[in-house]
Amino acid sequence: MVLAMKLICSRLLELDLYINHLSEDFPSEIESLTKLVVLDLSHNNLKGKLPVSLGNLTSLRALAFVTNNLEGGIPDDIARLTQMETLEFSENNFSGVFPPVIYNLSSLQYLSMFGNSLSGSLKPDFGNLLPNLQGIYMGKNYFTGGIPTTLANISNLQVLRMEYNSLTGSIPLSFGKVKNLQSLGLAVNSLGSGHFGDLQFLDALVNCTQLQDVDVGDNRLVGDLPTSIVNLSTNIIYLSLQNNLISGSIPRDIGNLIRLQTLWLAKNLLTGPLPNSLGKLSDLGALLLFSNRMSGEIPSSIGNITRLESLVLSNNSFEGIVPPSLGKCSHLVYLRIGYNKLNGTIPMEIMQTQNLYHLSMGGNALSGSLPNDVGRLQNLVLLSLENNSLSGQLPDTLGKCLTIEVIYLQGNSFDGDIPDVRGLVGVKKFDLSNNNLSGSIPGYFANFSSLEYLNLSVNNLEGKVPTEGKFQNATIVLVFGNKDLCGGIRELQLKPCPLQAPPVETKHSSRLKKVAIGVSIGIALLLLLFVALFSLRWFRKRKKNQQTNNPAPSTLEIFHEKISYGDLRNATDGFSSRNMVGSGSFGTVFKALLPTENKVVAVKVLNMQRRGAMKSFMAECESLKDIRHRNLVKLLTACASIDFQENEFRALIYDFMPNGTLDMWLHLEEVEEIRRPSRTLTLLERFSIAIDVASVLDYLHFHCHEPIAHCDLKPSNVLLDEDLTAHVSDFGLARLLLKFDQESFFNQLSSAGIRGTIGYAAPEYGMGGQPSIHGDVYSFGVLILEMFTGKRPTNELFEGNLTLHSYTKSVLPEQVLDIADESILHMGLRVGFPIAECLTLVFEVGLRCSEESPTNRLQMSEVLKELISIKERFFRARRTARQ
The missing domain is CATH 3.80.10.10 (Ribonuclease Inhibitor)
Known part of the structure; x- marks a missing residue:
């Protein structure tokens, strides 16, 4: 067996x-x-x-x-x-x-x-060695090098998937010879030359009549979107070119791709309108065009795409009304059209799309009220209508959206009471701040077990703030800016609620009681004063002893090596004025030589008499301890001790930047001769510095564990090393954003002397707005305009309604050379170089960053991409000019 x-x-x-x-x-x-x-x-x-x-x-x-x-x-x-x-x-x-x-x-x-x-890497003769392949699936590895052109010799090849690698170079034009090709997946690589012409392979793919999907997203492809894409195979169902550097507009005959199910062109530099022919794509399920520069109205023909599930057009410049025809898209799950320039009211018809999961229209100019029928959206998880001009009372029907988790309604003009939403026990984030709401705070919020963030700030709410449940955590609940609120936990720093009126008494007993109460209060106050004075003396003595024995606060445990006051005093020659290289809001910066390491460093000595200096010191240590970026100034260590007069001493020690600040390079005439740079910055150097700073802000805003707002970006906080590489410094105000401590932030904003550098701080900060990454974008926009005009935002030229922003905007594009820094125009540019075109593009970036409304500003990820694209065009233009 x-x-x-x-x-x-x-x-x-x-x-x-x-x-x-x-x-x-x-x-x-x-x-x-x-x-x-x-x-x-x-x-x-x-x-x-x-x-x-x-x-x-x-x-x-x-x-x-x-x-x-x-x-x-x-x-x-x-x-x-x-x-x-x-x-x-x-x-x-x-x-x-x-x-x-x-x-x-x-x-x-x-x-x-x-x-x-x-x-x-793959062998160049890959296709010759394996000529019978029909399907190649090599994605999600670590392959490098170029795509072998011999792959085009595999006549029966149907599927080529090489996404999620590190491939470089061009996409071979020879793929057009692969007649049977059905699927081409090259997403998430580093493909592209960085110059115009990277998209020519799309012209060649027109010959692949069996093609069903093309995915080349998340690469470095540069160039105008070719009109030839409308001639791709009529079998194509998936087309993704997202997250590249593609410019131009969507061809008007895009409706020719009649079987298309997904069109993904997001995160590029596309301009122009949405073609009406999109309405012909009856099978389209996803139209993803967010984070471009598109404009015009959203065509009503999109309502003809009845199978549409995802419409994402956010972060563009679309205008006009929200088409009521979208209500015909009954399968719509994601409708995200925020941060455009849309106006009008929220169409009632949209409330009929009962499969909606995300409804996002924030950052527009929508008016009117929130429709009562919002309660019909039984599957809604996110409702984002923030920063519009919506008004009226919020409907109680909002409480019928039982699956909702995120509600953003801040920055509108809603009034009346907070609606009855006691049934929304699964809500995680609820923001009603910056409206005109009145009445009291409902106590049922205390029992919302999933609640992570409740912002009721800057309204007209009144009465007692609950102290139970979620209201015990000041990082979850924000209520500042409501002058008639009282009570709450101590961290909210609200006034105490008035005592209830006592029962009616006779005049005689009332007078006796008042006398007794007055005497008791007087005695109690004397006792409290004595205890306070005794405690204060004891605390000061204990604090001084602690500083002597253990000078570094807990935040500084991150540093491997401390440095003493005596070391710094010796290294700076007694903090001599000869070694002083600058001064700022909270202190003075000295050049120092550390003898133990023979290393030149910069020592920022804080003025501890200045209000907010200690918070600035701790904020800067806290901000810089966990973040690493080549364009951030490197914090080496810190000193927290007492000086020889037994006063508190705090200092931060950084890498020394031998070329000083960007401010001194931009304004040579204001720098004393001994420190003045020998020349001005070239156009290319200014581009490189702008990209360095944009790279830092993109990192802080989107690539850290939590978003970090710098909050004080200006030329004097941009330092230049020996190669003129930019390093952003001065994080004295940073990360206060993360603690949701807005009132503290504004106190710091005032004490930090931001008013002394008015013109860089975002206008919303001066009106009580919350600190945000949008404020950094504004500051960066002003920085860009200053770098290329040579004029400070505080220049005496700017009076009344004339600002650096409006001054620049008023002359573009015809008179751009009239406002440019003259030194740029005389720094070795060759005959024929398109300086006007180049400057117009960079000024447009600066203007879009420094828009008055935060919702109209770019994101730093977009800014970085645009500046890199302009720089690439600048190089291309230089080569042309030299030929």
Whole structure:
């Protein structure tokens, strides 16, 4: 019997152990199955390395072990499997370079190695060595180098997926020869030359009549969107070019792609309107165009796309009304059209799209009220209508949206009481700040177990603030700016609620009681005064002893090496004026030589008599301890001690920047001769500095653990190293944003002397607005305008309604050279260089950043992308001018 079984197994042709919970090493028994043609061990938990004995199964035509935990490399013995047609080992832990042995499997038709840790480049003759491939799946690895042009020689190739790698170079034009190509996936690489012409491959793909999906998003492709995309295969269902540097407009005949289901062109530099022909795309499920520069009205024809599920047009410049025809899109799940220039009212028809999950229209100029029918949106999770001009009472029907988790209604003119939303127990974030709401705060918010953030600030609310449940946490509940609120927990710093009126008494007993109360209060106050004076003396003495024994506060435990007051005094020659390199809101900066390391550093000594200096010191330490960026000034260590007169001493020690501040380079005439730079900055150097600063702000706003607002960006806080690389400094006001301590922020804003640098601080800060990353964008916009005009925002030229922003805007584009810094125009630019075009583009970025309304400003990720694009065009223009 055993012999018979062995005989049967030895003749086995196909072994399928797909999803069998195998959890050991690769089964050694398989090596005896020499007649096997198909072996599938996918979706198990196999471990270890592939055995070399697999090479003995020379009859194999299909080998699959997808989704296991195998590791190491592919053994060379696989080369003996010359009949192999399908090789699939995706989603394992294989590492090393592309297995060279695979190049020997010339019969291979399907190769799948997605989701491993393979690296290195591909052979240039890849396509010649594997000419029979029909499907290539190599995504989610670490491959580098270019895409082999010989892939176009694989005449039967249908699928090429190489997304999520680190590929560089151009996308081969020769792909147009692959007539049977159906799927091209090259997203999330570094493809593109950075110059116009990167999109020519799309012209070639017109010849691929079987093409169904193209995904080249998240690369570095530059150029105008070619009109040829409307001539792509009518079979195409998915087209993604998102997150590149693509300019131009969407061709008006885009409706030719009649089977298109997804059009993803977000995060580019596209301009122009939405074509009416989009309404012909009856199968379209997702139209994703956010974060571009598009304009015009949203065409009502979009309402004809009845299968539309996602319409995302946010962060553009669309204007006009929200089309009521969107109500016909009954399958709509995501409607995100915020941060445009839309006006009019919220269409009642939209409340009929009962599948809506996200409704986002914030940052426009919408007016009218929130429709009562909002309660029909039974699947709504996010409602974002912030920063519009909406008014009227909020309907109680909002409380019927039982699945909602996020509600943003701040920055409007809603009035009346807070609506009855006691049923929204799953809400996580609820912002009603900056409206005209009145009445009391409902107590039921205290029991919202999922609540993470409730902002009721800057309204006309009154009465007692609850102290139970969620109201016990001041980082969750914000109520400042309501002058008639009282009570609450101590951290809210509200006035106490008045005592209830006492019962009616006779005049005589009332007078006696008043006398008794007055005497009691007087005695109590004397006792309290005595205790306070005694405690204050004891606290000061204890604090001084603590500082002597343990000078560094807990925040400074991040520094590996402390430095003493005496060390710094010696290193700066007694804080001599000869070593002073600048002064600011909270103190003075000295150049110092640390003898132990023979290192020149910058020492920022804080003026501890200045209100807010200690908070500035702690904020700067806290801000810089966890963030790393090449364009951030590096905080080396800090000193927290007492000086020789037993006064508090605080200092921050940074890398020294030998080329001083951007401010002194922009305004040479104001710098004393001994410190004055020998020349002015060139156009290219100004571009590079602007990109350096934009890169820092993009990092702080979007790539840290939490968003960080710098809050004090100006030329004197941009330092230049020996190569004129920019480093952003002075984080004395930063991260207060993260603690949701807006009142403290505004106190600091005043004490920090922001009023002394008026023109850089965002206008909303002066009107009680909350600190935000949008404020940094405004400051950056002013910085850009100053860098290229040479004029400060506080220049005497700017009086009344004339500002640096309006001054610049009024002359573009015809008179751009009249306002440009003259030194730029005489710094070695060749004949024929398009200086006017170049400056117009950068001024437009500065203007869009420094818009008065925060909602109209760009995001720093967009700013960085645009500046890089302009710089690339600048280089291209220079080469042209020199020819």
